[in-house]
Amino acid sequence: xxxxxxxxxxxIDDLLSADELAVRDSVRHLCAERVDPxxxxxxxxxxxxxxxxxxxxxxxxxxxxxxxxxxxCAGMSATEYGLAxxxxxxxxxxxxxxxxxxxxxxxxxxxxWGSEDQKETWLPRMAAGDAIGCFGLTEPDxxxxxxxxxxxxxxxxxxDWVLDGRKMWITNAPVADVAVVxxxxxxxPADIRGFVVPTSTSGFSAPEIKHxxxxxxxxxxxxxxxxxxxxxDAVLPDxxxxxxxxxxxxxxxxxxxxxxxxxxxxxxxxxxSYAGEREQFGxxxxxxxxTQEKLANMAVEYTKGVMLALxxxxxxxxxxxxxxxxxxxxxxxxxxxxxxxxxxRTILGANGISLEYPVIRHMNNLESVLTYExxxxxxxxxxxxxxxxxxxxx
Ligand code: FAD
Numbered sequence: 001x002x003x004x005x006x007x008x009x010x011x012i013d014d015l016l017s018a019d020e021l022a023v024r025d026s027v028r029h030l031c032a033e034r035v036d037p038x039x040x041x042x043x044x045x046x047x048x049x050x051x052x053x054x055x056x057x058x059x060x061x062x063x064x065x066x067x068x069x070x071x072x073c074a075g076m077s078a079t080e081y082g083l084a085x086x087x088x089x090x091x092x093x094x095x096x097x098x099x100x101x102x103x104x105x106x107x108x109x110x111x112x113w114g115s116e117d118q119k120e121t122w123l124p125r126m127a128a129g130d131a132i133g134c135f136g137l138t139e140p141d142x143x144x145x146x147x148x149x150x151x152x153x154x155x156x157x158x159x160d161w162v163l164d165g166r167k168m169w170i171t172n173a174p175v176a177d178v179a180v181v182x183x184x185x186x187x188x189p190a191d192i193r194g195f196v197v198p199t200s201t202s203g204f205s206a207p208e209i210k211h212x213x214x215x216x217x218x219x220x221x222x223x224x225x226x227x228x229x230x231x232x233d234a235v236l237p238d239x240x241x242x243x244x245x246x247x248x249x250x251x252x253x254x255x256x257x258x259x260x261x262x263x264x265x266x267x268x269x270x271x272x273s274y275a276g277e278r279e280q281f282g283x284x285x286x287x288x289x290x291t292q293e294k295l296a297n298m299a300v301e302y303t304k305g306v307m308l309a310l311x312x313x314x315x316x317x318x319x320x321x322x323x324x325x326x327x328x329x330x331x332x333x334x335x336x337x338x339x340x341x342x343x344x345r346t347i348l349g350a351n352g353i354s355l356e357y358p359v360i361r362h363m364n365n366l367e368s369v370l371t372y373e374x375x376x377x378x379x380x381x382x383x384x385x386x387x388x389x390x391x392x393x394x
Pocket of ligand 1: 101136137142144145168169170171214215220368372373374375376377394
């Protein structure tokens, strides 16, 4: 029999192909070399120094828009993309957010709904990490219910678009070169369109949001649109309505199903190793039944979460993944990852609250992950509707 691996208790690695393992290893290697040694410091300082250089390195590795075909994208499978998300988030949810927003939100929106010209202009540069993208849907007064957005796009007499409004909590916005911004083009809530906005356009600004206690190694900003004038062809031509942004969110949520388990793995590994070394009452705390129960439950939930992610990944690769199934995965995996981090924190005692260990950083990060890309409550209602046929959103 193969040896028991505490970091893969059920032997899930056996279900992965050599190519999939190679992708995972290459991302793990970049994280170990380039980010792991520094990320606690970045979190403490609330910044990613040289985010452009880091983004280029991620581009060179092929992880930006890695599951998209053509236009300089790597064209890998959904399962490979998921494995990459797990590794990135085992380093920090902020790093995974950078990659998710770039590939699954900004690039996917252009790739799926953009014109040939928009694709050729932006996708190769974004895949290479030469241009950073962001995705503006949430507003100060519209979060879970984006259908009531106030950002407006109107056409002037010459056919140009003019955008006015405000977006809030937008990952990467202060450092982005291009923003995919969703705006309403009439008073009819069905008339929501996406716009590809170079951030250098006059009237566009993206002040940084400070004082976050979560996802500190990630840049977050507002987007202020003050008479932003765009040519007629700045609109994403192929989609109208909430279907546009929701299709992108579904891609990013899929990555979170995997990513959350990365944060969980890092916290679990930290707790397991700490429990073996820390002695109280004359023996390692790993020898106490109460600690073992915690570790056993963490191993069980981690294993179940990765199995679920892999199953959903295989469905996505087969073209059979439904949005409700992504909701099921995000709901379970973020919830259980948070629980794993909280339990790991108790095992580390006072050290559990220190940035010398990764646990509290992951735990705080996951509080954002619980809320963005659809809150836990929203995914519960999606699943509730799928189960009962009754929408309970309003
Ligand atoms: P609200 O919608 O006001 O919800 C508050 C609470 O009420 C939640 O618990 C919610 O579940 C609950 N609630 C709301 N409606 C119901 C209901 N019908 N039934 C039961 N409960 C309900 N957005 C972007 O567009 N782009 C980004 O790049 C981006 N990055 C982000 C990065 C970070 C770090 C964070 C924290 C957020 C980011 N967001 C981004 C915003 C995120 O998507 C929103 O915060 C999220 O959609 C929730 O919206 P809200 O914060 O306005 O909460």
